[in-house]
Amino acid sequence: MTRSGSDLHPPAPVPLRHNRDFTVFWTVQALSTLGSSFSLVAIPLLVLHATGSVAQMGLITGIAGAGTVASGLFAGVLVDRADRRLLMIWCDLARLLLYAAVPAVWWTAGEHVWLLYPVIGVASVFQMVFDVACSAAVPGIVAREQLTAANSRLQATYGAGFVLGPMAAGLVAGLAGPVTAIAVDAATFGVSVVGLLLIRVRPVAGASGGADDGRPRAVWQDLAVGVRFLWRTPVLRAITLLYTPVTFLSLGLVDVFIFYVRHDLGQGDRVVGGLLGAASVGSIVAAVITPAVRRRVGFGPAWLSAYLACGAAIAAAGLVFNLAVVLVAAVVFAFGETMAAISSASLRQTVTPEHLLGRVTAGFWMIHHAFGPVGALVLTSAVARVGVHGPLIAVGVSFLAVVAAGLFTPVRARHVQPADR
Template sequence: MTLSGSDTHTPVPLRHNRDFGIFWAVQALSTLGSSFSLVAIPLLVLHATGSVAQMGLITGIAGAGTVASGLFAGVLVDRVDRRLLMIWCDLARLLLYAAVPVVWWTAGEHVWLLYPVIGVAAVFQMVFDVACSAAVPNIVAREQITAANSRLQATYGAGFVLGPMAAGLVAALAGPVTAVAVDAVTFGVSVVGLLLIRLRPATGGPAMDPIAGRPTAVWRDLAVGVRFLWRTPVLRAITLLYTPVTFLSLGLVDVFIYYVRHDLGQGDRVVGGLLGAASVGSIVAAVITPAVRRRVGFGPAWLAAYLACGVAIAAAGLVYHLVVVLVAAVVFAFGETMAGISSASLRQTVTPDHLLGRVTAGFWMVHHAFGPVGALVLTSAVAHAGVHGPLIAVGVSFLAIVAAGLLTPLRAAASR
């Protein structure tokens, strides 16, 4: 008998793995919906306040929710049923995002509502993302992890091609609030899909953990994940390097939207088209990353990805033209996706299954810790000095991060 995810049997090809197919499809649809909010929420804030700093504040609040949830997300993922946890997270986000159009359509514009909605939704997003990442090895075989991540990322990229363009069109025709409503509906579809699949149980877990059940077990569990990151040289290196990357990049989507709307004088439809076209870079990266990793290894692929990001961002700051901004966004999306697939696959491969939630949450919590501050700093700098200087500074900083990475184990092609 062949099992879809057993490491001791011949694995079922991904195209015949029913559970992975459903999981892949519903997450792609959910990503399509999320791309609506990616465009719609900043546009709601910009339309209501005209302030890029307020856009950065929303992004900062979301980042703070991500960091706060990292304190318990990994412990939850390693202690409870991962599928049920994802279902509850989707239900919570459905209700949160549905609240925005309900209030807007019945009581008028209330920008203040966006702050708690986005902050709380970010908590459930973080828990869901950790569970989703940890669930991949429970659906596919070990040797299929990179291929599965690449397929997921390619489909996510396709969603972000179609989603922002569709969101821009919906926002232009029916308003950004309608685009948020679409996002809420897709969470409901994701719930239905998750109800139809099953995951292999995680090996190990609380039953094998001698500290389980003690009052301090949650904190000790979290510390276990962070210690594993620190004691694994390659994981330690990418965790430390991702911290400044997130600080610099968390507010970039807001800056690109502001750049196109304010400096270049383009409408909502162009904003959606720009973000959608940029996602072509994500699709290309998702398709080629498995081959690149096999050829050069994880470290060189990760460093090359962020080298491309740095050059692209600096170019967007140096040259004042919509085409240059478009190309920069495409290259940035390409680099972010290649680096993300590579780091996720490495983490899923080297981490024991019963630790995967805690290690993933610890990784994201550490490198997201300064992201909200970075978003506020970047958008405030843009508000006071314009987009050009800050973008050049971010691009140069990315190049400095790559140079620092060459002094770590990431430089070795053996880091696969």
């Protein structure tokens, strides 16, 4: 049988700028990120104002990390079995109610710091499920060859949200208190729900909750499918193992930077918001240039050089006691983190069959986040005990060690072939 010309030359995908579903998805996630950046600033400030303890800030971050790890046990299975768009809608509705509970209680019954712990813990579960569904949904909205560009645009707008959000959150927190900033975050989840109702996501070919013989699989068996794929794919196995110490080292860094600026440098909430907002300029720059960098140097050099920059920036922040140096370090760190994240997500979406993407993404995040809560507690406890400088230098040097280890793994490769679909 001969192939037609259309089979030999499939039609070009719709450009991203003309893809209505991606444009709406992109816009509402940027707005949601703007709101989330309010909580990124407001919750640590609320804890710091109420307790004055960096260790308590680390405990909140650790609880969020633990929720992320725990939800990884089922998030990927749920994403691969359910309608991904509807799943994201339900997650946004749940987070709207959870975050709205904080201002509702604060404004009617007074300060109750204890409420933050269950709210953040449960919200982190829905956050994990949403993030897995969001990552797995992108290939159902854009063509495969557009994944890096789509991820870069998403990361660019996320970065823009984190430029405007922390500065606005610092201003709102300074004028009306951190609780009001959390209320803004709750409202943005409602905007995200409306946007998600307006888009379509292609159904996943080959998705099922059953084994090859048609019998239903247990959740743990479905999860094991994703973990096995990770382990049997050399580059995914290597990057998962390398990300584990990275997450351990970095999960508590935002708390440390906030404490550094507020406590050691004696600056106010507005400066904290401005610092985090300015740092996000690095994220935007990384999102804009990463597709070109990936085309020019390939995956491995882009990922490794991104974390080389992160390590150098963190070590510099620990070595020099100066607000300007901390600002530059935060910008460079955000740049490196974003370039690495875009490269990693695009690689995972490219090499993983679409019907496995939820389980593989969840398995990836669950494994490398497993020690993140412990890392946040260790880092913030060390800062509380010995100060900021020594721990930051140790974290920076450890990042450089991760990069050195990566040079001896498949992560160093410029190009990786996708798995059979």
